[in-house]
Amino acid sequence: MNELLIVIKENGPRIDKALTTYLPDYTRSQIQQWLKEGVVFLHGQPLKANYKVKAQDEIVICIPEPETLDLKPENLDLEIVYEDEDVAVVNKPQGMVVHPSAGHSHGTLVNGLLYQLNNLSTINDVLRPGIVHRIDKDTSGLLMVAKNDAAHESLASQLKNKTSLRKYVALVHGNITHEKGTIEAPIGRSKVNRKMQAIREDGKLAVTHFTVLERFGDFTLVELQLETGRTHQIRVHMQYIGFPLAGDPTYGPKKTLTGNGQFLHAKLLGFTHPRTKDKMVFEAPLPEIFEKTLKNLRKKD
Known part of the structure; x- marks a missing residue:
């Protein structure tokens, strides 16, 4: 482990911004990652990203081995x-x-x-x-x-x-009776299972919009648009409102549709080109297993 000592010269901004001045060989993203990992210390205590530096602060960074x-x-x-x-x-x-x-x-x-x-x-x-x-x-x-x-x-x-465009298509358990909806519920790491995410009051803001595309009695096909991009956001949000994704026993019922995992597809992506500033929009068809499952549900309906 490589240990760095930085002595702050004057009162200043948040530590992530301040350290970019003292560490020109590292990006601000990398410094923010160190803060998340808890390897940036003052008086032996790990610092949070919102700490504002003070003159004579002795900041110690324990850079992890690559x-x-x-x-x-x-x-x-x-x-x-x-x-x-x-x-x-x-x-x-x-x-x-x-x-x-x-x-x-x-x-x-x-x-x-x-x-x-x-x-x-x-x-x-x-x-x-x-x-x-x-x-x-x-x-x-x-x-x-x-x-x-x-x-x-x-x-x-x-x-x-939130100026990029991301639309998903998902197949969920249950019959969603209303045509549209918005889920706004904060998401954070589950206290019960560290590999899962959960709705938590102290979690990060998460917003998902959905529109019903087709109903199959026990299942509903929906289009979802992300306003934020939290880990497992769609899976957690749809579970939260009682319509977990099909094929996702982690967040939904163990008895579910057979596929290659959850029936969730990032269908549409839009952004402004960094150089030309043109609006770019792309669309990808559903995977074969997804289309086959929908055809089977239509036959039963």
Whole structure:
């Protein structure tokens, strides 16, 4: 572990912003990640990102050792929907993890992107080049990829400012009788199961809009639009209102429809191009297993 000592010269802004001045070789995103990990200390206590620095503060940063995962390009025959010198849009299949992590060192979307694209942004850590946002392993559909750091900053800013467009299609348990709705409920890590998310009063703001597309008696097909992008947001929100996703025994009933995981597809993606400022909108068809399941439900209805 590499330990850094920074002595603050004068009263100033939040620590994440202040440290970018003292550590020009590190991005603000990296500094914010250290704060989340609790490795930035003052008087032996980990600091929060909203701490405002004071003159003579002695800040200690215990930089973790870099991951030892070997990140290799792999020919995974990814479906690149669009590509130019700044951005790419990829249609991720179900069952594919977005980036390497413990237990997933190969076969990830990042491994495939390294093989098929000539450049990827470097703003995130070494295991997430080009990745601006994620979808779950068993969720299919569209993701935007940054090919340089300027494009990454622009796309990430659009996500933060809620100016990008993300629409999903999901098949859920139950019969939703109203045509439209909005779910606004804060999401945080579950206190019962650390691998799950849950509705928590102290969680982060999360907003999901939904529209009913088709009803099948015991199931409903819905279109969902994300206003925020919390981990497992759609899965948690639909469970919260009593209509959990089909194929998702983690957040719904164990007895569910058979597929390749939850029936959730990132169907539509829109953003402003970082360089040209053109409005870009892309759409991906439902996976074959999703379409087949809908046909079977229509036959029964």
